[in-house]
Amino acid sequence: MQIHAKQWLTGFLSALLACTGGAVLIVSSAAQAGFTNNELVSWIFTVYVFGGLFNIALSLYYKIPFGGAHSITAVAFLSTSVVYFSMAELAGAAIMAGVIIAVFGLSGLADKLLAFLPKPLLDAMLAGLIFNHIVKIVPALKDNSFVGLMALAGFLLFPKWIKKCPPILGVMVMGMLALFVGYDFPEAEKIPFALPHVIWPVFSWHGFISLALPMALLVLSNDLFVALAALRKNGYEPSAVKIITLTGIATSLTGWFGGHAVNVGGMMSMLCSSEEAGPKDKRYYSAIVSGALVMLFGLFAWKVIAFMKILPLAFIVIVTGFSLVGIFIQSIQSTFSEQLFRYSTVAAFVIAVSNVTFLGISAPVWSLIVGMVMMKWFGEGKPSKA
Numbered sequence: 001m002q003i004h005a006k007q008w009l010t011g012f013l014s015a016l017l018a019c020t021g022g023a024v025l026i027v028s029s030a031a032q033a034g035f036t037n038n039e040l041v042s043w044i045f046t047v048y049v050f051g052g053l054f055n056i057a058l059s060l061y062y063k064i065p066f067g068g069a070h071s072i073t074a075v076a077f078l079s080t081s082v083v084y085f086s087m088a089e090l091a092g093a094a095i096m097a098g099v100i101i102a103v104f105g106l107s108g109l110a111d112k113l114l115a116f117l118p119k120p121l122l123d124a125m126l127a128g129l130i131f132n133h134i135v136k137i138v139p140a141l142k143d144n145s146f147v148g149l150m151a152l153a154g155f156l157l158f159p160k161w162i163k164k165c166p167p168i169l170g171v172m173v174m175g176m177l178a179l180f181v182g183y184d185f186p187e188a189e190k191i192p193f194a195l196p197h198v199i200w201p202v203f204s205w206h207g208f209i210s211l212a213l214p215m216a217l218l219v220l221s222n223d224l225f226v227a228l229a230a231l232r233k234n235g236y237e238p239s240a241v242k243i244i245t246l247t248g249i250a251t252s253l254t255g256w257f258g259g260h261a262v263n264v265g266g267m268m269s270m271l272c273s274s275e276e277a278g279p280k281d282k283r284y285y286s287a288i289v290s291g292a293l294v295m296l297f298g299l300f301a302w303k304v305i306a307f308m309k310i311l312p313l314a315f316i317v318i319v320t321g322f323s324l325v326g327i328f329i330q331s332i333q334s335t336f337s338e339q340l341f342r343y344s345t346v347a348a349f350v351i352a353v354s355n356v357t358f359l360g361i362s363a364p365v366w367s368l369i370v371g372m373v374m375m376k377w378f379g380e381g382k383p384s385k386a
Helices: 005-019 021-033 037-062 072-084 087-107 109-116 119-135 137-143 145-161 167-182 205-233 240-255 266-272 284-299 301-309 313-323 325-337 343-354 363-377
Strands: none
Touching: 005 021, 005 037, 005 167, 005 266, 005 284, 021 037, 021 072, 021 301, 021 313, 037 240, 037 284, 037 301, 072 119, 072 205, 072 363, 087 205, 087 240, 119 137, 119 205, 119 313, 119 325, 119 343, 119 363, 137 145, 137 313, 145 167, 145 313, 167 313, 205 240, 205 266, 205 363, 266 284, 284 301, 325 343, 343 363
16 A cells, blocks of 8 residues: 555644644543543543544545544534533443434434434534634733734644645644743643543433533534535545444444544545545545544543643633634534524524523533524524515
8 A cells, every 4th residue: 555645645634633623622621521631541542543443444444535533523512511521421421422323324314303403503503612712712812922923823824835734733833832932831740651441431311411412413414414525525425324323333332431422524534535635546545644643643642631731721722712713614604604594593603602501401402492492483494485
């Protein structure tokens, strides 16, 4: 197997999408939820090592460029929701989410459910959650102006200087340069190497409603459906039933080790299957490169965590916010470009932004419930007869 420069480059950029903002979000989410270092190591190790292996196996078997690791959109959701749950409850929710995804894949219910729960509402909920992270960039820039301005410069300039360079790479490079120049790093915490360990799950109705169902819907709508559409656009014909079902099984297995999801990624598959990855019959090599780099990142989970813990909070906030800008733009465009949904998407967006919990149910779930009620009340989603 001879891998050429194009496959190396696209594979590297694909892995970069998963290993920057996604990892920062996991560390941030675990810190807010009060998870231990061992639990965090298991979480990161599991989603990256198993996620990379999962996509390599699919790419080799089907000769189709499946790029992915875990669902960044699901982590963005968890960053505001998991604080109310323990690691055992998260494990139980991930297992249930995987079962939901697998059932959808086998039964064909996914299309029916997403037709009942329109994508603009899902995107409104996701955009509202992400908005909370993006607005935090402003006070972080005020708290650490030099690092913030350097990161902003990287976000704006790197895509101009380097073709196809993701802006988040510029944020990381320029932000880290600023830290090395003007920040005194504290001594790193010594986190020992640890393999993922079994986490006995806790299953609850609360976890099902507030975590499992939203995570399953986000993985389906923002990862799997995007990936399948991108692959078909670029001339591949993967079996939706098989890919969705296998993703559900893999996610359920991952939940036993503290991971939230293992799946084919939308943007990562789009990149690995594009013309930039070379001849069509060789593009799956780029997905193999991506998967291998993702696995390598996961193998050093304990080092990744130790490094991230010595970074200043302002830098973490800035990287997290900038890493979500692309997803936010896509979500907000999908939310408000569709004229058939007006009041319902606004209601879903506002409630998600509020991030309130009521009757033990989190804001993302309430945003979907209220959005659906508003949609039915105003008769939205149906073409006008005029």
